[in-house]
Amino acid sequence: MTATKGLEGIVATTSSISSIVDGVLTYRGYDIDDLASNACFEEVAYLLWFGKLPNRIELDNLKQKLSEYAPIPDALISQIKLYPKKLNTMAALRSAISALALYDENAEDDSQEANEIKAVKLQAQLPTIVAAIARIREGNEPVAPKQGVSIAENFLYMLTGEEPSETSVKALDQALVLHADHELNASTFAARVTVATLSDIYSGVTSAIGALKGPLHGGANEAVMKMLSEIGSVEKLESYIQDKLDNRQKIMGFGHRVYKNGDPRAKHLQRMSLELGEQKGNTDLYEMSVQIEELITSQKGLKPNVDFYSASVYTQLGIDRELFTPIFAISRVSGWTAHILEQLSDNRIIRPRAEYTGPTNQKYIPIERR
Numbered sequence: 603m604t605a606t607k608g609l610e611g612i613v614a615t616t617s618s619i620s621s622i623v624d625g626v627l628t629y630r631g632y633d634i635d636d637l638a639s640n641a642c643f644e645e646v647a648y649l650l651w652f653g654k655l656p657n658r659i660e661l662d663n664l665k666q667k668l669s670e671y672a673p674i675p676d677a678l679i680s681q682i683k684l685y686p687k688k689l690n691t692m693a694a695l696r697s698a699i700s701a702l703a704l705y706d707e708n709a710e711d712d713s714q715e716a717n718e719i720k721a722v723k724l725q726a727q728l729p730t731i732v733a734a735i736a737r738i739r740e741g742n743e744p745v746a747p748k749q750g751v752s753i754a755e756n757f758l759y760m761l762t763g764e765e766p767s768e769t770s771v772k773a774l775d776q777a778l779v780l781h782a783d784h785e786l787n788a789s790t791f792a793a794r795v796t797v798a799t800l801s802d803i804y805s806g807v808t809s810a811i812g813a814l815k816g817p818l819h820g821g822a823n824e825a826v827m828k829m830l831s832e833i834g835s836v837e838k839l840e841s842y843i844q845d846k847l848d849n850r851q852k853i854m855g856f857g858h859r860v861y862k863n864g865d866p867r868a869k870h871l872q873r874m875s876l877e878l879g880e881q882k883g884n885t886d887l888y889e890m891s892v893q894i895e896e897l898i899t900s901q902k903g904l905k906p907n908v909d910f911y912s913a914s915v916y917t918q919l920g921i922d923r924e925l926f927t928p929i930f931a932i933s934r935v936s937g938w939t940a941h942i943l944e945q946l947s948d949n950r951i952i953r954p955r956a957e958y959t960g961p962t963n964q965k966y967i968p969i970e971r972r
């Protein structure tokens with residue numbers, strides 16, 4: 603038995619949800635470029651869950667359900683109020699989603715029908731929970747979700763209590779489309795491993811949130827913004843990056859296990875970053891990001907991944923850095939739950955082997971002789 607570090611190149615399951623072939627990302631066979639230009643996030647969620655684009659009635663029904671399910675239990679809001687004010691928002695989200703299961707009387711119903719409803723509920727409630735965590739940690743009361751608006755609009759509204767601009771809603775909606783699913787990434791794998799034991803969907807999503815939190819995965823978008831803030835201005839950029847490279851430190855938002863010639867989502871986020879900067883009359887963050895990209899690409903041959911330009915996009919939408927990875931989760935919960943449903947539709951426990959590298963032929967020594 604020989605281990606492959608990080609399971610690189612190992613094909614661990616079949617899936618008909620999303621694919622990456624020759625650098626092209628598709629959801630259910632639709633190119634991400636096509637979806638990013640034309641589809642709204644709710645259509646994409648439907649596509650991931652049910653395998654086809656919804657017609658008008660199906661989309662309206664889904665939107666209605668998402669609105670209906672968006673409020674969260676008062677008891678959960680009371681719990682979130684007990685969290686320390688200084689918290690990691692992904693840790694808070696992980697705890698809150700785990701707790702959400704306690705208030706769902708169907709949490710342990712493992713029928714496909716119940717799980718499909720729970721997928722839609724999780725999609726509806728996760729943004730409400732993130733917005734509640736964000737407001738409560740700042741000492742504010744949560745804002746109740748609005749009925750009849752998109753997830754992107756509702757989330758921005760719940761963060762501030764004010765109507766977001768059309769431009770902001772469109773930008774966030776596109777970002778949600780771009781982040782919705784990504785084949786067998788680490789958090790999706792974690793979700794599938796968890797439910798493959800026939801544990802429940804909330805446990806699967808809780809595992810996934812834990813995996814997404816790490817800076818080598820979804821947490822990289824926050825790390826990118828931290829880096830941009832530390833750099834501060836274009837003049838300091840080159841020495842900052844050079845110093846990191848000389849010390850063999852990773853530059854967050856670059857590199858990818860699967861894409862070696864660039865992440866197809868990054869160009870959309872780059873364009874959005876420029877457009878939002880131009881609209882605000884300040885393209886500093888965009889210019890800094892482009893210069894970092896030039897340096898890293900020329901010196902290391904690494905290209906930006908989805909997390910790189912999303913940092914400047916979210917900042918220009920007025921969103922705090924600590925909410926970047928939770929926003930990733932708001933989108934990716936669609937993919938996680940689609941994968942959970944797929945895993946359970948033809949389940950086998952996921953249990954690989956380990957190549958043993960420890961000592962052998964040891965003999966027990968009584969404790970007084972050690």
Ligand SMILES: CC(=O)SCCNC(=O)CCNC(=O)[C@H](O)C(C)(C)COP(=O)(O)OP(=O)(O)OC[C@H]1O[C@@H](n2cnc3c(N)ncnc32)[C@H](O)[C@@H]1OP(=O)(O)O
Nearest residue numbers: 817818819820822851852853854855856857858859907909
């Ligand atoms: C949504 C997402 O999850 S997208 C990924 C988000 N994560 C990041 O942006 C974090 C930064 N990037 C990375 O850490 C990696 O590129 C990963 C985690 C994305 C992929 O990891 P792996 O496929 O295991 O690649 P690995 O880390 O082995 O990198 C291969 C080589 O490129 C280097 N490298 C990879 N990424 C970077 C980076 N961002 N900065 C500097 N060097 C890098 C590694 O040091 C390694 O060099 P070596 O062979 O000289 O040791």
Ligand SMILES: O=C([O-])CC(=O)C(=O)O
Nearest residue numbers: 783784786787788859908
């Ligand atoms: O696929 C991966 O390894 C990480 C990634 O880009 C994602 O989850 O969107």
